[in-house]
Amino acid sequence: MRPLIDAFCGEICLRLVDIDEELRYLKITIRDKACHAAPEVRSRLEKVMQRIACNQPKVAAARAQVEHWIKDKAKDALFRNGEILEDRNSKLEWAAEADRYAAACIDLAIAAVDEAERAALESWLVRENANSSRYEAQKSEAMA
Numbered sequence: 340m341r342p343l344i345d346a347f348c349g350e351i352c353l354r355l356v357d358i359d360e361e362l363r364y365l366k367i368t369i370r371d372k373a374c375h376a377a378p379e380v381r382s383r384l385e386k387v388m389q390r391i392a393c394n395q396p397k398v399a400a401a402r403a404q405v406e407h408w409i410k411d412k413a414k415d416a417l418f419r420n421g422e423i424l425e426d427r428n429s430k431l432e433w434a435a436e437a438d439r440y441a442a443a444c445i446d447l448a449i450a451a452v453d454e455a456e457r458a459a460l461e462s463w464l465v466r467e468n469a470n471s472s473r474y475e476a477q478k479s480e481a482m483a
Contacts, residue, residue, distance in 0.1 A: 373470075376467075380460055380464055381464065384461065384464070387456050390453055391453050391457065394446075394449075397446055401444075401447050404440065404442075404443035405440065405443045405444060405447065408436065408440040412436075
């Protein structure tokens, strides 16, 4: 019975060593791919930052348009109580202002998506940097 247990323990040890080596290889492979991904992420981040910078005047104008709408229409109770404007010109003017407001809101929504993408890319880069630093520290400790 003893040789059977010894053989079993030896087999388990060999399998654990194999699993450990495979996991180390997998970690190295993942880390290498992350290193190759980092330049791509940085490149994408640069493009997003350029787009944000180029769109700043448009976004500023959209913010001003939204603030103008809110300020003017908050005082204006034309539709608040279900009242409908009487003349066609007033209705068309109201519709044109509403169109400008909607377009400005769309511009702000697109800008918010760009900012969210920027934040996600920056987050990934920082997390990868932290993981690399932690890995290097662990590697140094293991070699010491």
